[in-house]
Amino acid sequence: MWLRRVGLLIALTGAGTAAAQPIRYCDYPVYPPISWSDGKQVRGLAPTVVKHLFGRLGYEVEIVVLGNWKRCLLDAAEGRVDVVLAYSTTQREQSMRFSTVPVLREEVAVFVNRQHPVTFEHLEDLAHYRGGLLFGESYGLGFDRFVTQHGNIEWVSNSEQNFGKLIRGRIDFITHERRTGQLYVEHLPGAAEIQALPRSLSVDYLRIAVSRHSRLAEQMPDIDAQLQRMVDTGEVERWLQESESTYRDMVNLPAGAR
Numbered sequence: 418m419w420l421r422r423v424g425l426l427i428a429l430t431g432a433g434t435a436a437a438q439p440i441r442y443c444d445y446p447v448y449p450p451i452s453w454s455d456g457k458q459v460r461g462l463a464p465t466v467v468k469h470l471f472g473r474l475g476y477e478v479e480i481v482v483l484g485n486w487k488r489c490l491l492d493a494a495e496g497r498v499d500v501v502l503a504y505s506t507t508q509r510e511q512s513m514r515f516s517t518v519p520v521l522r523e524e525v526a527v528f529v530n531r532q533h534p535v536t537f538e539h540l541e542d543l544a545h546y547r548g549g550l551l552f553g554e555s556y557g558l559g560f561d562r563f564v565t566q567h568g569n570i571e572w573v574s575n576s577e578q579n580f581g582k583l584i585r586g587r588i589d590f591i592t593h594e595r596r597t598g599q600l601y602v603e604h605l606p607g608a609a610e611i612q613a614l615p616r617s618l619s620v621d622y623l624r625i626a627v628s629r630h631s632r633l634a635e636q637m638p639d640i641d642a643q644l645q646r647m648v649d650t651g652e653v654e655r656w657l658q659e660s661e662s663t664y665r666d667m668v669n670l671p672a673g674a675r
Contacts, residue, residue, distance in 0.1 A: 439477040440633060442467045443489035443498040446482065447551070447576050448597045450660035451502075451521070451623070454482075455667055463502045463623075465656045466520055470625070470643055471500070474636070485574045487553030496630025503626045506555050514634050518644045519622035520653060525556050526595035526613040528602075530583050535590050537614050544569060546589035549579040556592055557619055576601055584608055592618055600661065604668045 444464060446454040452461040459480050468478045481498055483489050492498045494512035504523075505515040527543070529535040535546055540559065544567045552572050555561050564570050571588055573579050576598075582588045584607045591598070595613055602608040625640060627633045633640070647653050 439479040440471055440500060440631070441479050441481050441498040442471075442500045443481045443483060443492055444501075445486040445489050448594065449600050449664040450657060451594075451597060453664060460663065461660045462521065462653070462657045465660070466644075466647070466653060467500060467502070467625075469652070470640065470647065471633075473643055474639060476633075485552040490553050493626065493628045496628050499628055499631040499633050501626050502623055504555060504557075504621045505624055505626070506561070507558060509555075509626065512629055513626040514629060514637050515627075516625040516637065516641050516644055518641045518648060519624050520644070520648075521623040521657070523621050523623055524595045525592055525618040525621060526598060527616075527618055528580075528583065528591040528593055528598050528611055528613050529589065530586060531610045531612055533586055533589055535614070537590075537616060540618065543590060547571065547587075548590045548592065549573060549582055549588040550592065551575065551579065554592075557621065560592070560619065577605075580605055580608060580611065583611060600664065603665070 442464070444452050444459050446452045446459045446461065448461075450461055452459060452463040454460065459482060464480060471478050481492075483492065489498070489501050490503065490509065493501045494509075501513075502520060503509060503513075503515075509515075527535070527537050536542055540563055544563070546569065548570045550564070550570050550572055552574060571582070573582070576593070579588075579591050580602060583591055584605075595617065599613060602611045605611075625644060627637065627640070
């Protein structure tokens with residue numbers, strides 16, 4: 418009996434230790450209002466949703482920031498981090514489990530420089546131009562196949578580089594989330610001639626993605642249920658609006674006050 422009690426105590430102690438260990442959420446904060454940095458911490462809709470969602474499921478969240486988005490995806494695929502927010506693709510589904518409940522509907526637009534007009538009615542039209550993407554970005558199987566086939570994309574690490582090249586005419590277009598891109602160029606020096614074309618490239622959904630190596634992988638029903646409650650109560654939409662407002666307030670501050 419004494420041995421059984423000792424064994425039970427050890428088991429309970431081990432379970433408590435495992436539960437106390439934080440989950441690791443990887444972010445590349447260059448997508449306001451979804452995710453951005455104020456120089457001190459990661460802010461935006463994505464980290465807010467992750468912290469509230471997993472906090473309500475009993476987990477502490479550790480935010481991990483890496484050098485580019487591709488690194489986040491690789492670390493999630495290999496189990497070095499537990500969670501990212503991403504679009505679901507066939508390739509990513511091999512290493513990650515995605516929430517059936519989306520966090521956000523995203524419209525992907527083509528951004529161009531008015532001084533260098535681009536004709537865009539169908540995806541194949543972009544084969545005649547030079548484009549820019551961030552490392553690790555994917556906008557669906559058809560777009561990924563197009564990129565591989567035509568080889569007309571220049572890859573960079575951040576949006577500032579990408580839009581800077583578009584401003585200077587070094588590339589002809591950028592494919593980017595419409596909401597994020599428009600918010601980003603509002604206060605970008607020299608971006609007065611940058612516009613999003615009215616026709617969208619695609620519509621996709623940002624989802625919670627859990628590494629298949631993570632202990633969270635077996636909790637997708639709980640994750641979906643909690644996320645659905647957050648969507649239904651309007652919390653996700655409220656956090657999105659608050660993030661947009663906070664980002665605009667930050668970029669309007671004098672540099673020394675940020």
